[in-house]
Amino acid sequence: MKPSRLLSRLLLGAAAILSVAAARADELSLAVAANFTAPIQKIIPAFEAATGHKVTLSTGATGKFYAQIKAGAPFEVLLSADDETPAKMEKEGLAVAGSARPYAFGKLVLWSAKPGFVDDKGEVLKGSGFAHLSLADPKLAPYGLAATEALRKLGVYEAVQPKLVLGENITQAYQFVATGNAELGFVALSQVMKDGKVAEGSAWIVPTTLYNPIRQDAVLLVNGKGKPAAEALLAYLKSEPARAVIKSFGYDLP
Structure with missing residues (x-):
């Protein structure tokens, strides 16, 4: 086979691989409680490198995110500062039923x-x-x-x-x-x-006896149902690299 034909085939193969990878890569709109800003800023680059997915991050108050999502904001995953908001969102059909899971306990x-x-x-x-x-x-x-x-x-x-x-x-x-x-x-x-x-x-x-436990749940929102990046992030939060980051910022792990 001539070198020019071989090179063409190699380039076509590489292009095919890249197109498959691009097709699998996904973008995620992520809402994160403000207290978790520093950990998530360390977790996202590692997640993107490991999966090829891209994340658009918004941080703020859990209550404000609830109001925005109820009004139609296109977030796909919420990392809440509590467990009550995700549970309420599941009941109201704003989140996928049964998807809420703790990712950290705050102090x-x-x-x-x-x-x-x-x-x-x-x-x-x-x-x-x-x-x-x-x-x-x-x-x-x-x-x-x-x-x-x-x-x-x-x-x-x-x-x-x-x-x-x-x-x-x-x-x-x-x-x-x-x-x-x-x-x-x-x-x-x-x-x-x-x-x-x-x-x-x-x-x-502050001793944890002075306030109710701050269980922080992650939940899959209805906009994220079936989205590869959304499901991948929820899985990644359970990984050892992510858990190590979370623990390093003083959180207790679920």
């Missing part, structure tokens, strides 16, 4: 950007040394609800209520503290943890 932390400001028992909440306490809106964000549960169990909710600064989601609650607009705030442990410890400032990891 709440009281954090200040100032070293030494937050003590290791949270006693700072009982003092008068702060003017603003940041947390996510409890009507929209499960971490905000957990924060109010903890404040009530500690018996300080009424005293600190005038000082509360509500963020639309946990990212905004974190930003209020990071920028100094609030001296301290309740955020997700994943937002301040690096290499197994709080990276900067001072923090008190």
Whole structure:
């Protein structure tokens, strides 16, 4: 066979392989609770490299995503900050029945950007040394609800209520503290943890006895039914590489 014919056949074969791969590759519209922003930003590149699928990521408050999806937003998978929203979406026909599964259990932390400001028992909440306490809106964000549960169990909710600064989601609650607009705030442990410890400032990891468990469920939305990328991502979250990333940010694993 002439070299030119051989080269042509090899090029045609390569083109065929690429076309098959392209046909199998899929794009995913993914909605992720704000507390899980840092882990998912590490997971997505590994997922894309392993599968060939591409992900369009949106992060925000779980409550807002619920409202958007109910209004017709074309998301295909939701990684929620709770388990109640996915369950409700299944009942309302917004998600595929029986598809909700936990991917992480979140932890709440009281954090200040100032070293030494937050003590290791949270006693700072009982003092008068702060003017603003940041947390996510409890009507929209499960971490905000957990924060109010903890404040009530500690018996300080009424005293600190005038000082509360509500963020639309946990990212905004974190930003209020990071920028100094609030001296301290309740955020997700994943937002301040690096290499197994709080990276900067001072923090008190709130005992889980002070708030209901933050079980975070992933759910396949009706727009994602039968979509290869959607099903592949839900499977990938159970893989050892993904679980290692999730654990490194301070989450408990299901």
